[in-house]
Amino acid sequence: MARANPKAVVLLSGGLDSATTLAIAGDEGFDCHALSFDYGQRHRFELEAARRVAASQGAAEHRMIDIDLRAFGGSALTNDIDVPKNHPPGAIGEGIPITYVPARNTIFLSFALAYGEVIGAGDIFIGANAIDYSGYPDCRPAFIKAYEQMANLATKMGVQGRHITIHTPLISLTKAEIIQRGLKLGVDYGLTHSCYDPGEDGRPCGHCDSCLLRAAGFREAGATDPLLKLFP
Amino acid sequence: MARANPKAVVLLSGGLDSATTLAIAGDEGFDCHALSFDYGQRHRFELEAARRVAASQGAAEHRMIDIDLRAFGGSALTNDIDVPKNHPPGAIGEGIPITYVPARNTIFLSFALAYGEVIGAGDIFIGANAIDYSGYPDCRPAFIKAYEQMANLATKMGVQGRHITIHTPLISLTKAEIIQRGLKLGVDYGLTHSCYDPGEDGRPCGHCDSCLLRAAGFREAGATDPLLKLFP
Numbered sequence: 001m002a003r004a005n006p007k008a009v010v011l012l013s014g015g016l017d018s019a020t021t022l023a024i025a026g027d028e029g030f031d032c033h034a035l036s037f038d039y040g041q042r043h044r045f046e047l048e049a050a051r052r053v054a055a056s057q058g059a060a061e062h063r064m065i066d067i068d069l070r071a072f073g074g075s076a077l078t079n080d081i082d083v084p085k086n087h088p089p090g091a092i093g094e095g096i097p098i099t100y101v102p103a104r105n106t107i108f109l110s111f112a113l114a115y116g117e118v119i120g121a122g123d124i125f126i127g128a129n130a131i132d133y134s135g136y137p138d139c140r141p142a143f144i145k146a147y148e149q150m151a152n153l154a155t156k157m158g159v160q161g162r163h164i165t166i167h168t169p170l171i172s173l174t175k176a177e178i179i180q181r182g183l184k185l186g187v188d189y190g191l192t193h194s195c196y197d198p199g200e201d202g203r204p205c206g207h208c209d210s211c212l213l214r215a216a217g218f219r220e221a222g223a224t225d226p227l228l229k230l231f232p
Numbered sequence: 233m234a235r236a237n238p239k240a241v242v243l244l245s246g247g248l249d250s251a252t253t254l255a256i257a258g259d260e261g262f263d264c265h266a267l268s269f270d271y272g273q274r275h276r277f278e279l280e281a282a283r284r285v286a287a288s289q290g291a292a293e294h295r296m297i298d299i300d301l302r303a304f305g306g307s308a309l310t311n312d313i314d315v316p317k318n319h320p321p322g323a324i325g326e327g328i329p330i331t332y333v334p335a336r337n338t339i340f341l342s343f344a345l346a347y348g349e350v351i352g353a354g355d356i357f358i359g360a361n362a363i364d365y366s367g368y369p370d371c372r373p374a375f376i377k378a379y380e381q382m383a384n385l386a387t388k389m390g391v392q393g394r395h396i397t398i399h400t401p402l403i404s405l406t407k408a409e410i411i412q413r414g415l416k417l418g419v420d421y422g423l424t425h426s427c428y429d430p431g432e433d434g435r436p437c438g439h440c441d442s443c444l445l446r447a448a449g450f451r452e453a454g455a456t457d458p459l460l461k462l463f464p
Contacts, residue, residue, distance in 0.1 A: 063303060063304075065299070065300060065303055066298070066299075066300060067297070067298075067299055068297060068298060069346065072295075072346050072347050072350040101346075102345070102346040102349035102350055102387065102388070103342055103343075103345040103346035103349060103386055103387060104346075105386070106342040106345060106346075106382070106383070106386045106387075107339070107342040107343060107346060110335055110338045110339040110342045111335075111339060113334070113335040113338060114301065114304050114333075114334040114335035114336075114338075114339060115304050117334035117335060118304040118334055137385065137386055137387055137388060137390065137391045138385075138386045138387075140385070142385050143382070143385040143386050146378070146381050146382035146385045146386075147382050147386075149378050149381070149382070150338070150375070150378040150379050150381070150382045151338070153369065153370075153372070153374050153375040153378045154335055154337070154338045154369055154370045154375050154378075154379075155334065155335060155338075155369055155370070156334070156369060158369065159369045
C-alpha cells in the first residue's frame with residue numbers, strides 16, 4: 001500500500017499570495033487542508049476566490065471558519081474606514097498601514113494550529129510576506145519564529161515530540177517572484193482576488209495598495225494579470 | 233483630573249478560576265475588559281455565569297465572541313464524546329485529558345491580544361492553572377512565557393515599545409488557595425459555573441473532573457460552595 005502523504009494546513013485567503021502558498025505546499029508533497037476565515041470582510045469576493053482556488057488546486061479539504069473581528073474594530077478591512085487610494089509607490093509599506101488588522105495572523109495561525117492538532121498535521125503554511133507587507137508586525141520572520149516556538153509548547157502534538165513547523169515560503173520574495181513561482185506551478189491567478197475595495201461585480205478598483213502591488217508585481221514579472229481579461 | 237486606571241483584558245469563562253482572576257485584576261487597579269467565547273460549548277450555563285460574574289464585579293466592558301471550535305472536533309467539551317465521570321482522585325490531571333480542547337488558550341489569548349490592541353490594553357489576564365490542569369499543555373508557565381514573547385512581536389503595540397504582559401495570577405495556586413484568595417476579594421462563587429455536564433437547570437453533576445476538583449478545593453479551603461445552597 002502506498003504511504004499517505006503528510007498533511008498540511010494551508011491558510012487560504014483567496015488572494016494571490018495564499019494561492020501561491022497552496023501550490024507550493026502541494027508541490028512539496030503535502031495533502032493540503034485549506035483553511036479560510038470569514039472575519040467580517042467588507043466583501044465576499046475573497047471567500048469565493050478561496051473556494052475556487054482550493055477546488056482548482058485539488059485541496060484535500062477546505063474549511064471555513066466564521067470569526068467576528070468586527071467586534072473589536074480597528075482596521076479599514078473590517079470597518080467603515082475609507083481604504084486609502086493611489087498611494088505613491090514609495091509610500092506603500094512604510095509604517096503600519098491602516099489596513100493592518102490587530103493580531104490577525106496570530107488568530108489565523110491559532111485556528112490552523114487547532115485544526116492541525118485534530119487532523120494530525122504538524123505543518124502549517126501561511127503566505128506571510130515581509131517585503132510588500134513590511135509594515136505589518138505579524139508578517140516578519142521574527143514573529144513567525146516566535147509563533148512556532150509557542151506552538152510547540154501549546155499543543156499535545158508539540159508536547160508529545162512531534163515538531164510543529166510554520167512554513168512561510170513567500171516571506172522574502174518580491175511580488176514579482178511570487179507570481180513567477182506560482183505561474184511555474186500552474187496557479188490560475190484569474191481565480192484569485194486581491195482588491196481591498198472591489199465593485200459590486202468583484203471588479204478590482206485598481207487604486208488601493210493591494211491592486212497597485214499586484215499590478216506592479218505582474219509588470220515586473222513580465223506577465224499579464226488574467227484578471228485584466230476578466231474585467232477589461 | 234484623576235488619572236484613568238490602566239486597562240486590562242481579562243479572559244472570563246464563567247468558572248471559578250476566571251472569576252477569581254477578574255477579581256485579582258480589579259484588585260491590582262486595572263479597569264477590566266472581560267472577554268468570553270461562545271465556542272460551541274455543549275451548554276450555555278458557562279456564558280450566563282460569565283455575564284453574572286462580569287456584572288457583579290463591575291467590569292468596564294464585557295464582550296462575547298462567537299467562534300466555532302466544533303468545526304474541528306477533537307474534544308469532549310465541544311462534541312458528543314462522553315464526559316469522563318468519577319475519576320479516582322489520583323487520576324485527575326494525569327496525561328492529557330479528553331476534555332482538552334486543541335489550542336484553546338492559544339486561540340483565546342489571540343483574541344485577547346486583538347482586543348487589547350484596539351482598546352490600548354497591554355495587560356492580559358488568564359486564569360490558567362498548572363496544578364489542577366497539569367495535563368493541558370497550554371496551562372504551563374513555559375507556554376505562557378512563549379506566548380508573551382510572541383505577542384510582543386505580533387502587534388503594533390509591541391513593535392512600538394509598549395510591553396504586553398500575560399498575567400497568570402493562579403498559575404501555581406491549588407484550587408483551595410484560589411478559592412481562599414477569591415473569598416478574601418469578595419468573589420461570589422454562587423455566580424460561577426464549573427460542571428462539564430450540568431442538568432437542564434444548570435445543576436452541577438457532581439461527578440465530572442471539574443465538579444470533583446471544585447468540591448475538593450472548597451473542602452481543603454475550609455469553605456462551603458455556595459452552589460450547594462442553590463442546588464441542594
